[in-house]
Amino acid sequence: xxxxxxxxxxxxxxxxxxxxxxxxxxxxxxxxxxxxxxxxxxxxxxxxxxxxxxxxxxxxxxxxxxxxxxxxxxxxxxxxxxxxxxxxxxxxxxxxxxxxxxxxxxxxxxxxxxxxxxxxxxxxxxxxxxxxxxxxxxxxxxxxxxxxxxxxxxxxxxxxxxxxxxxxxxxxxxxxxxxxxxxxxxxxxxxxxxxxxxxxxxxxxxxxxxxxxxxxxxxxxxxxxxxxxxxxxxx
Ligand SMILES: Nc1ncnc2c1ncn2[C@@H]1O[C@H](COP(=O)(O)OP(=O)(O)OP(=O)(O)O)[C@@H](O)[C@H]1O
Ligand SMILES: [Mg+2]
Numbered sequence: 467x468x469x470x471x472x473x474x475x476x477x478x479x480x481x482x483x484x485x486x487x488x489x490x491x492x493x494x495x496x497x498x499x500x501x502x503x504x505x506x507x508x509x510x511x512x513x514x515x516x517x518x519x520x521x522x523x524x525x526x527x528x529x530x531x532x533x534x535x536x537x538x539x540x541x542x543x544x545x546x547x548x549x550x551x552x553x554x555x556x557x558x559x560x561x562x563x564x565x566x567x568x569x570x571x572x573x574x575x576x577x578x579x580x581x582x583x584x585x586x587x588x589x590x591x592x593x594x595x596x597x598x599x600x601x602x603x604x605x606x607x608x609x610x611x612x613x614x615x616x617x618x619x620x621x622x623x624x625x626x627x628x629x630x631x632x633x634x635x636x637x638x639x640x641x642x643x644x645x646x647x648x649x650x651x652x653x654x655x656x657x658x659x660x661x662x663x664x665x666x667x668x669x670x671x672x673x674x675x676x677x678x679x680x681x682x683x684x685x686x687x688x689x690x691x692x693x694x695x696x697x698x699x700x701x
Pocket of ligand 1: 476477478479480481482483484505507509556557558614615616641642643644645647648651
């Protein structure tokens with residue numbers, strides 16, 4: 467089973483959006499995905515409760531930090547044995563021992579970042595904490611960045627790209643700023659499951675993220691290169 471932690475101490479950067487879309491993309495592709503919500507706001511579990519019964523099922527668990535400490539080793543015993551991917555949504559503001567606890571045993575860490583100066587500074591600090599304080603070894607735990615809410619031809623996007631080039635961490639995807647993410651989150655769906663708005667380029671983003679997680683050579687490199695050249699769907 468792959469343990470995938472979606473984390474950034476910066477609030478509002480897309481942790482829940484990425485966790486829920488990843489879980490639903492895996493589920494819709496025929497995998498047995500589980501979603502753990504460590505955020506007391508409970509947004510991932512609210513999303514899961516609103517998920518239509520006819521969509522592929524996801525095993526959800528409401529978790530919390532103190533329970534994590536008490537049951538670090540027993541949490542996985544409660545998961546269905548066929549679970550292939552465990553996706554962990556985390557709260558904002560994690561640091562110190564809480565951060566260490568949250569990333570324990572992770573196979574992959576996904577860090578969403580928004581194109582704004584405040585988010586870039588906060589993420590730079592978070593990555594420093596991850597590598598220096600929590601001592602994550604990139605040889606054992608793979609770390610990937612997801613640039614989120616990207617808008618082409620903006621100064622903010624160019625600044626984010628400059629920041630990303632300074633990191634020794636791969637950029638796994640650049641997700642568009644799209645109201646379809648907001649719609650999907652209200653309906654308990656992943657963006658790829660929106661019935662009237664199947665957007666090819668968005669599906670390719672999620673396939674590319676799964677390829678990276680599973681360490682498959684990406685079939686979507688070409689699409690990833692051109693992704694932000696695509697016209698926006700709803701504007
Ligand atoms: N790519 C996107 N395009 C448009 N809206 C987005 C996108 N990603 C996230 N959002 C919206 O941004 C807001 C914050 O996203 P989200 O809740 O996923 O962040 P978070 O990191 O989980 O926040 P918190 O730190 O509070 O848990 C939500 O309203 C969400 O719908
Ligand atoms: Mg959240």
